[in-house]
Amino acid sequence: MGRHSCTEKEKLRKGLWSPDEDEKLYTFITRFGVGCWSSVPKLAGLQRCGKSCRLRWINYLRPDLKRGMFSQEEEELIISLHEALGNRWAQIAVQLPGRTDNDIKNYWNIHLKKKLKKLQAAEIPNGFSSSSHSISRGQWERRLQADINTAKQALESALSYQNTINVPELKPERFTYASSTENIARLLKDWMPNTPKSEQSISSSSTQNSFINNPASFESSSNSGFSRSDSPEAGIVQVESKPDPSALAPLSMLENWLLDESAIPGKEYLTDFLFDENPELF
DNA sequence: AATCTGGACAACCGCTGTAAG
């Protein structure tokens, strides 16, 4: 079996995207919406694999992307969410409108990791590490409780944060093609010249929001993950739904538990579970 | 001026989960 890499199938382009390719993909997606990625390159006239197209759209072409530096608020939110969720970048990205998981992952790896390392080094000069296995169960329980509280706070603030965050103006950091917002602006200008409000754009063109050759593949797109945000602050259209996490993303058992005060009576079970299932850790 | 180095970002790879046949 083995799933072959998309580059094995045929001679497909790899590497950085050219302006021409971007334009083709952007035009296609804005006209027909997001559907079956595997057929996008063919229909859009691209020598790329669908996976590559998807990534390019999600991480770069999507009109609702925020660019530029992460704000202090965002940075703090990432740190708390990472504390709560670990390396679940996609879930973290849900809480940061306009940021992609790739953005956050890169930012974490480049900036925050170092920052936190420095902070930890400053806080724990004797080299004590939280991964120490020599702590007692009592200590571990207290620490776990502290972690749980932190996670809980992070989730709560994350869920409230998304309701208050304003999308700042675009501030491009670099001006190479690949990261130039001017290109995007140009594309938007060129391809949506008659769109008075961004709200009206892209996915809202529901009459067009399907592949010409395969309309059936799109009939459910509006209720299967691709819809426009209804939130008032969402002046920017979300062609691909990063679902509103509070409304759409099902909370995991742990997340529900963390957020659900009523779960407190039974909260012992988690620590018990952890001890029972992982005695070797202690 | 040429080369080196590290930061920043973009893109790819390989894996998993899932839906459809």
Added chain:
DNA sequence: ACTTACAGCGGTTGTCCAGAT
């Protein structure tokens, strides 16, 4: 129940660029 194709995710690598030497 099994296979297959697909979307999505996280880790890793590649590329570009600016500053240092």
